[in-house]
Amino acid sequence: MGNKNEIEEVTCECCSGKHKDRDAKEKKDLMNRLKRIEGQVRGVENMLENDVYCTDILVQVSAITSALNSFNKVLLANHMKSCVADNIREGNDEIIDELVVTLQKLMK
Numbered sequence: 001m002g003n004k005n006e007i008e009e010v011t012c013e014c015c016s017g018k019h020k021d022r023d024a025k026e027k028k029d030l031m032n033r034l035k036r037i038e039g040q041v042r043g044v045e046n047m048l049e050n051d052v053y054c055t056d057i058l059v060q061v062s063a064i065t066s067a068l069n070s071f072n073k074v075l076l077a078n079h080m081k082s083c084v085a086d087n088i089r090e091g092n093d094e095i096i097d098e099l100v101v102t103l104q105k106l107m108k
Contacts, residue, residue, distance in 0.1 A: 026078055033071045040064045072106065 022030070044060050080099070087095035 020083060022078075030071070030075065033067070033074070037064060037067045037071065040067060076102075076106070 040060065041064060044057055044064065047057050047060065084095050084099055087093075
């Protein structure tokens with residue numbers, strides 16, 4: 001794959017089957033966000049194991065939800081600036097329909 005934003009078809013049971021090569025900085029930033037979220041989830045697990053009060057756990061779960069929403073916003077912005085924009089430039093307007101479906105799923 002030559003273009004860093006190029007998408008190729010691959011088989012994947014859990015997703016669309018498309019693949020995107022991300023530049024090192026984007027991948028590192030996204031991975032760091034996920035690692036922090038993973039740590040927050042482990043923290044909630046420890047809170048539960050230590051019988052921490054319900055509202056304290058709920059507040060931490062809310063923080064995790066916010067962190068996941070923030071991750072989604074960054075990933076969506078990157079997707080629109082690269083995948084969507086590149087596809088439109090190449091004349092593939094079907095990407096707009098894909099984006100609409102994705103946004104509908106995110107707004108449930």
